[in-house]
Amino acid sequence: MQYNDFKGEKISALGFGLMRLPVIGGEENQSDVDIEKVRELVKYAVDAGVNYFDTAYVYHNGFSEIVLGQILEEEGLRDKVNIATKMFTLGVDRPGFSPQAMFDEQLERLRTDCIDFYLIHGLQGTKWDLLRDKFDIVNHMNRLKAEGKVRYVGFSFHDNLPAFKHIIDEYDWDFCQIQFNYIDYRTQAGEEGLAYAREKGVKVAIMEPIKGGSLVFPDNPDVDRIMAEAGLSGETPAELAFRYVADQEGLLTILSGMNAMSQLTENIATFEKAVPGCLTDAEKKAIEGLRAYINRADEIPCTTCRYCTRECPNEINIPAAFSVYNNSKRYGNPKSGLRNYNRSCANIKDCVECGSCIDACPQKLNIPELLKQVREYFENA
Numbered sequence: 001m002q003y004n005d006f007k008g009e010k011i012s013a014l015g016f017g018l019m020r021l022p023v024i025g026g027e028e029n030q031s032d033v034d035i036e037k038v039r040e041l042v043k044y045a046v047d048a049g050v051n052y053f054d055t056a057y058v059y060h061n062g063f064s065e066i067v068l069g070q071i072l073e074e075e076g077l078r079d080k081v082n083i084a085t086k087m088f089t090l091g092v093d094r095p096g097f098s099p100q101a102m103f104d105e106q107l108e109r110l111r112t113d114c115i116d117f118y119l120i121h122g123l124q125g126t127k128w129d130l131l132r133d134k135f136d137i138v139n140h141m142n143r144l145k146a147e148g149k150v151r152y153v154g155f156s157f158h159d160n161l162p163a164f165k166h167i168i169d170e171y172d173w174d175f176c177q178i179q180f181n182y183i184d185y186r187t188q189a190g191e192e193g194l195a196y197a198r199e200k201g202v203k204v205a206i207m208e209p210i211k212g213g214s215l216v217f218p219d220n221p222d223v224d225r226i227m228a229e230a231g232l233s234g235e236t237p238a239e240l241a242f243r244y245v246a247d248q249e250g251l252l253t254i255l256s257g258m259n260a261m262s263q264l265t266e267n268i269a270t271f272e273k274a275v276p277g278c279l280t281d282a283e284k285k286a287i288e289g290l291r292a293y294i295n296r297a298d299e300i301p302c303t304t305c306r307y308c309t310r311e312c313p314n315e316i317n318i319p320a321a322f323s324v325y326n327n328s329k330r331y332g333n334p335k336s337g338l339r340n341y342n343r344s345c346a347n348i349k350d351c352v353e354c355g356s357c358i359d360a361c362p363q364k365l366n367i368p369e370l371l372k373q374v375r376e377y378f379e380n381a
């Protein structure tokens with residue numbers, strides 16, 4: 001395992017993300033975390049040198065924190081790991097929001113008296129302003145540190161670059177957490193934000209290094225060909241994606257949400273040799289090829305003008321269906337869009353093929369036929 005230096009401590013380059021844990025009884029049952037499977041993963045990871053575990057108040061409806069606390073206590077591992085967890089901020093503008101009450105509950109769930117890395121979750125510029133002005137969050141965080149209940153204060157981030165710089169400049173952060181991978185390197189904070197944090201001495205934890213699994217590309221001959229043409233053999237697309245991120249300077253850790261032993265062992269092997277400057281010319285070439293492949297034209301050329309939706313008697317969200325489809329096709333993996341499909345457009349099954357939408361479409365798309373194609377793609381995923 002490679003380690004990053006952080007204020008005189010060694011933090012494992014691979015961090016264990018606890019957002020997508022194995023559950024009992026199906027994906028919809030997020031509270032029913034399979035603790036024995038998680039126990040096996042956590043013990044194996046700690047033995048392999050992973051010492052950063054990232055959870056949040058809301059993950060698995062609170063059971064991510066609960067299960068982690070129970071395992072660390074029962075296995076006597078608390079002193080070997082750093083716990084990172086997050087203050088939930090979605091309810092910040094609702095009555096009853098109390099950062100202190102939430103924090104006390106988190107200590108209890110995690111069976112500890114100190115959180116090593118405490119983050120404000122999912123910050124955007126306006127939310128930061130609200131927390132600062134209405135909840136005096138600066139003094140709250142300073143007090144938690146002074147009382148020895150938090151060792152390091154940070155924030156996780158989802159907004160644009162100016163908002164990132166604004167937040168970084170407003171407080172003496174120990175670290176932050178951003179989304180970053182070889183596709184999302186110029187969105188949100190991006191590589192410019194990463195460089196800005198580095199200049200300010202704020203170490204960065206990376207989330208979504210494989211874009212929620214989209215950059216894994218299982219059984220994709222186009223991707224295999226791009227990798228081979230670049231001169232790579234024996235390296236998986238996931239390993240390449242991790243190495244792209246690990247190549248960056250100024251990182252705290254790289255989070256991977258691992259829920260199977262095969263992922264964990266593969267990632268541990270990757271992080272034996274993934275360090276800043278590790279990326280070879282062949283890997284850089286493969287990444288250029290993969291970027292071009294992923295950014296190729298949409299398969300269904302819908303411009304999302306929405307003229308069609310006005311005509312549909314069954315209120316089918318036609319552009320959403322085409323967008324979810326195009327996105328999944330881009331990564332060659334229907335499973336990557338299945339959740340969005342089920343959430344936003346599974347009612348395409350209600351299409352009665354009346355054809356009213358076709359005349360409205362400036363792109364002259366045969367919408368009912370294409371909807372059948374989308375449905376088949378996801379229903380066979």
Ligand code: SF4
Binds near residue numbers: 315316352357358371
């Ligand atoms: S063909 Fe299908 S999608 Fe188009 S208007 Fe009729 S029901 Fe709606």
Ligand code: SF4
Binds near residue numbers: 305319363
């Ligand atoms: S009218 Fe055509 S281009 Fe516009 S949203 Fe509908 S399908 Fe897409």
